[in-house]
Amino acid sequence: MTVGRDTIVVAASAGGVEALRVLLGTLPAELPAAVLVAPHLPPRDGGGLAGVLDRAGPLKAVPAEDAATVEHGHVYVARPGHHLLVHDGRIRLSHGPRHHGHRPAADPLFISAALDAGVRVAGVVLSGALDDGARGCVAVEGRGGAVAVQDPAEAAFPGMPSAALEAVPNAAVLPVRELAGWLVRQTRTPVITEGEADDAEIRREISRLLPGPDPAEPDGALAGLGCPECGGAMYERAGHYVCRVGHAWSGESFVDAQSDAVERALWVAVQRLEERVRILDRMAGRRFAAREEAARAREALDTIRVLQVQVGGGDGSLLAR
Secondary structure (H helix, E strand, C coil): CEECCCEEEEEECCCHHHHHHHHHHCCCCCCCCEEEEEECCCCCCCCHHHHHHHCCCCCEEEECCCCCECCCCEEEECCCCCEEEEECCEEEEECCCCECCECCCHHHHHHHHHHHHHHHEEEEECCCCCCCCHHHHHHHHHCCCEEEEECCCCCCCCHHHHHHHHHCCCCEEECHHHHHHHHHHHHCCCEECCCCCCCHHHHHHHHCCCCCCCCCCCCCEEEEEECCCCCCEEEEECCEEEECCCCEEEHHHHHHHHHHHHHHHHHHHHHHHHHHHHHHHHHCCCCHHHHHHHHHHHHHHHHHHHHHHHHCCCCCHHHHC
């Protein structure tokens, strides 16, 4: 069967709300496609972004509802704390493992849409830091879909569009005001939906986010690394890392999350050492050995504080909390 691309998936993070408003404000009311948006939301957004986007243009924007049928002319916005997926033509909300430290994240949406709609998918990556969405763009292109990115020179935070462009060099690169026209052309571009090959790898990945039997061990080799989210063993496949639970990372987001984990560990160490110094000082009047132990604890505390400054970029910012 020959149809146009009628499933539009959009990724946005830092600096992306204004880009989303501009994009949706320039799409026509009669758009023969559904738009699904996976921004990096704060935990208590409460549907506020959907309201903002609903006022941006003629398309109806709503918070995504689990099991709702995907309809043309609507914008579905991910809910805080839930991945937004497409499965069997319906929206699925998942409280499954975070990707790149985010839930919702762009990669699960893009990958699920590529699996469900194949060549009928058009993916767009807007402003944001790091590289969420890049793997999703590879999945979209690999299944015959089309990919575009906001021109990194225009984006407030060029990391996400730049990473997507590096992963999919043939992606269209456009200012945000021209992306709407590109999407309209995609909805009018005939694509053939018969004979699309199944992809066991991405099907297995999406199955980890949907309710069902316990998933199999992740593909790939044990990486000898611990997950920054849960501490579990990590498996590596083509520069992508996933733990047994299903937390997924690119190399860049893994390093970023690891820095946060180191910072948290340092603060725990500071707290414990400060407590140790206080209790040993109280004991010092009764035990001579306590004075020596308190001195050693202070030395260790000084070492930890030096490490904190180094992790914080050498400016002492971590100590100013």
